[in-house]
Amino acid sequence: MDLPSVDYFKRQTVHRLPYAGGISTEIAPVSPETTNIAVLNRFARDRDLVSLPVVSLGVPVGLIHRNTFMSEMSTPESQEMYGPQSCVTFMNRDPLIVDEKLNLEVLSFRVVDHGEQTLAAGFIVTRDGFYSGVGSCLRLMRMIADLQAEKNRQIRHSIEYAGVIQQALMRAARETLAKTSNDSELVWEPRDVVGGDFYHFARFQDGWFGAVADCTGHGVPGAFMTLITSSLLVQAIEHCSPQDPAAILSELNRAIKRLLGQAGPREDLGQSDDGLDGAFFWFDDAKRTLTYAAAKTPLFVLNQDSDDFVVVDGDRMGVGYVDTPMDYQWRTQVIDAPQGTLMFVTTDGLVDQIGGPKQTAFGKRRIRESILAQRNERADVIGMSVINAYSLWQADQPRRDDLTFLCFRP
Template sequence: MSGVLVDPFAARPRFRQPCAEDLAVATPSVTTDQTNQDVLEVFAVHRDLACLPVTEADRPIGLINRSIFLSQMSKPYHRELYNRKSCIAFMDKEPLVVDAAMSIDALTFRAVEYGEKALADGFIIARDGKFIGLGQGLQLMRVVADMQAERNRQIMHSIDYASTIQRAMLRTSRETLAATLPDAALVWEPRDVVGGDFYHFAAFEDGWFAALADCTGHGVPGAFMTLIASSLLTQAIEQQGPRDPGALLMAVNRGIKQMLGQMPGQMGSQPDGQLEGHGGASASDDGMDAAFFWFDNATRQLTFAGAKSALFVLQPGDAEGEMLNGARMGVGYVDTDMDFAWQNSTVPTRTGTLVFVTTDGLIDQIGGPKEIAFGKRRMREAIRASRDAPAVQISQAVLEVHRAWQGPHRRRDDLTFFCFRAR
């Protein structure tokens, strides 16, 4: 039915949070009027009973540990002395007593604070102050583990759905790139299910615009930043056009700072040490490193502006290639001036010119025998070694060298790079 929005999570049953009452196991109990002989008889009948609650007017006042009790009663003359005395003689007078409505999270904290006795002997569960059952430490740990597994499952389901949204956001750019540049390759590999890197590609009658950006963080926080930065970039292109990469970096910089309230000198803190989120002080310091470039079809010139990003250009006949460095200033951060101007650089291209740009996930990856960063030098060597191959093969060669360098080490960051050959 058209016009109806469907919540993708609505059909899933909600997970009911258990409480202490769910752990209550009905067990025998004794009253303060009963004797230690009565306790012996209860333990004799209920051989799997580890602890016996003691109540007074149905209200729990103590807990008798089976092992401790039998150990005491087995001592010489103890039965003669204590058999007819009140069962409170060997009772723990300070057991953990919790209300039936207490959440499992709160119960877990209480049990940990109470110490290992609560986990070993268990805890008494009461409703309106009256005894209803015993809870066991092992049972509590199992429930906590199940709850954590369910929470993780829900979180991963949400992240998987977020990944679908993020990939859909990038799909148009990838399809436009494939239709515009016959010899090009784009690699986008988030470290986690979603990532903090994004790319943008748009074709126009007189040329094309491309951007690679590495937002603060990775995973879910990074993915949120990609949505913010990508939408600001799209808006800037609509308003200013795609032909001035430096001006577009300025526009995105202003947008991030205004949206997140990240103005210089506004990283304030409250007396309790928490960052302020209102009243003019920013609680965040987020932004991105980026490479923006415009290719003019008529002049065959590439105009580049970078924020902590560089462009590697390998011209035909040039054995080494050239690194074109951007400004050493990130986009959107608190310390980045609102009116900071990124300068454009122009690169002439001709048939066979190879251009390569990457986020720092490629360069900063730790690996090798000395466990150091992959670095720009190894990146350039890998590109030069395959310089005559199509862009797809060059990107694959770079990935293979990079993965061999990484070896058993964990991926440090999202990995995104783009290369194309001019024709």
């Protein structure tokens, strides 16, 4: 084995690389023959020196921690007694020694496992078995924090771009709604940058189809479910008639269960138990009727000559979940919608938001009150009234879920 040159031991600039060698400083070592008095003088000259490596023929044999050493050599008597002796007297004979190519994450675990002395004194870094430098645990923690911050930044930017993609995928549906209904307000606010709520609107010759849905989860998992479900929904509409939202729900239920492996006996299934709640409907232009089918999602209907809403409840059965039967058939409800009828449908993120003086849910009653107070206004004004009431209710409470609602006059 070749011995390292003299330049090998010179102090060099620390390179911030994601492995042990990147956080080490090459401190000129001492040999086992070095006396304690010489080490004492070395620490006196270099007050920033925390630990001093002891190296024999290029191979590290120990580490002298400043605080431990100075404590032992603090009195004239101890200096007189131990000064002429070898520095191995107060040397840690079992320091943590790692290769310069060791990953910082693995290194951090080894530092913790090696004990408190290593956290204070640091560790020795080697290159091909030879002494390379001394690593500081403080520098290690700073480096890991910086790496984590950079990783978090990259993840945040990725999620932000995923949000752009998610909104772009639903842009066509939003544009279809705007062209189809000139008095509508669609609010889509994910709790995080991306979310598990989605909507879909499609115009046909004799009417239009709409869907507002809440997939399992929020954030990135929820967004994945929206991509899966919205794609399956398009296929279901093509396979079934858009005039039959209940059939589309059933078709979507079967597709989700098959795709996610959620069909069959529970004991044979995997860990996935995902699906959606939502409202699917068809509006017939000529008949002015709304055909409605829903999973755990109510429809609020306010006729011009009515004092209050009629609430049309959906089935109490989610779509695609393990416990949902493969052949479940959702109910179809047909609602007359004469000119001026106001309709409102929302995911549970609006209803379930905690707030107010007693920290209770926003609830359906406050939704109705917010709408009734502005019932003669356009849908966008009514939507703003709902959002304002919701925000006041939420106050400083964290948002619980994604928020999506549709207010429209067909």
